[in-house]
Amino acid sequence: MTTSAHDAATEQDPRRWAALVACLLAGFLVLLDGSMINVALPSIERSLELTPTEVTWTLSGYILAFGLTLVTAGRLGDDYGRRRMFLIAIVLFLISALFCGAAQNGTWLLISRVARGFTAGLLNPQIVGLIQQMFTGQERGKAFGLYAATVGISTAVGPLIGGGIISLAGPEIGWRLVFYVSFPVGLAALLLAIRLLPRDGAAGARGRLDLVGAGLLGLAVVAVLLPVIQAGDAETTPSWWLLAVGFAIIGLFLGWERRLDQQDRHPLVKLKLLSMRSYSTAALTGFCFFAAQPSIFVLCQIYFQRGLHFSPLQASLATMPYAIGSAATAIVGGRIVHRYGRWVVTAGCLVTTVGMGLTAVGASTGTSDTTILLMCSLLLGGLGAGLVIAPNQTLVMSEIPKQEGGTAAGVYQTSLRVGSSIGVPLAMTLYFIGLADTSGNVPTAVSMGMTVTTSIFMVALLVTLTSAVFLGTHSTSGKPAGHRSAVPAGSASTDRVRALAHDEVERPPARPAS
Secondary structure: OOHHHHHHHHHOOOOHHHHHHHHHHHHHHHHHHHHHHHHHHHHHHHHHOOOHHHHHHHHHHHHHHHHHHHHHHHHHHHHHOHHHHHHHHHHHHHHHHHHHHOOOOHHHHHHHHHHHHHHHHHHHHHHHHHHHHHOOHHHHHHHHHHHHHHHHHHHHHHHHHHHHHHHHHOHHHHHHHHHHOHHHHHHHHHHHHHHHOOOOOOOOOOOOOOHHHHHHHHHHHHHHHHHHHHHOOOOOOOOOHHHHHHHHHHHHHHHHHHHHHHOOOOOOOOOOOOOOHHHHHHHHHHHHHHHHHHHHHHHHHHHHHHHOOOOHHHHHHHHHHHHHHHHHHHHHHHHHHHHHOHHHHHHHHHHHHHHHHHHHHHHOOOOHHHHHHHHHHHHHHHHHHHHHHHHHHHHHOOOOOHHHHHHHHHHHHHHHHHHHHHHHHHHHHHHHHHHHHOOOOHHHHHHHHHHHHHHHHHHHHHHHHHHHHHHOOOOOOOOOOOOOOOOOOOOHHHHHHHHHHHHHHHOOOOOOOO
């Protein structure tokens, strides 16, 4: 079966919406795990008697492994079958949960969390790649909207489920059950995927995996993220010089990938992707937005638990409006992005910036009387976030040929992961400075951290506003990538899309995946 025939068959598959459920469950699974660990970490710290360094790396090891895997996982899905990689990743993710829940010491838990990060990184690009493969036009925007809503729901219910389990089972056993709760969801996703996901066809040429490119990119990600992660560990001096090394390795990586492309070999990342305006501007917006968003949940948990002495469950309920608002507007954003394009993302960034600014002001009071006000400002921020996440995901993939969907998703998600890894330490650094300057005044320190978060949201707003004004609305359409409705005819971006598609057509078809 040729690539075009396979794509056409997938587009007409009447089971695509049912298959989407398997993808959404998998996305829910990964985000549920990430949101529950924040609530469970204090119990884990006490139960296993973790050192501050072990606490830091329980979170950071997962983040680092996740970021290392994304791009290579996307290429594996593109070349060897997204369905196959999806099933493998789900199984490995569930196995890693067994080891995390059974951990007897910090080293055991750290190794298990790193393995869990690798499996989550293997799974995520397959989810986005499958949505890109199964849907087109307005349907794709709706599908990404549902995916973003799933992200919001998992972020909302994760802390509630985690806090509820720990409250019922106790801190010694509860944190272990937090890892095991992923099994029902994971098994449901696995069974649905086996039954409903489209069979792997000729997704492109199966060239030899670009191990040199994968190694260079992995080293670059480690070099960039490691000093940022170290900055959050009070016992470690950050190796900031690694940033220069990381950027130098990125240069080597780009040169290597360009060389392979010019030789008609099989690069890990086709650099034509990075030169497409729709992709690069949306990726930059996502990088900035996700540099700000994760610190909201960290700072709010600190504020409500340490500042107002809420229980973990109460604190999770207080921060829930952000996730609810995000889930609600994500569906709307996915439906209207095909009409209004970048202006949807711009409006979302503006609303989120205002909401977080109000949250920073409200947090400075430090009284329980302002809890309702803070919940309202978090709701406002969440409503804006829903108009950013799904529409931006749709825009970033709008001109990507389906053969490159997994790789493009991996590169995009790596930029989000790097952004979040930079933003959280920046916000926490200002929080600790505020804590020291105010002799332990938690509300004031949290407000200072929120100021950094709001400032980064303003940068995201500036990026998307500039792109909307100077690059055009760039609304999506139901036509294939490269059509005039996507970008102006004869533009450089159109030429790059056609070149990408031509690269795939010219290569001999691969053997069908079993």
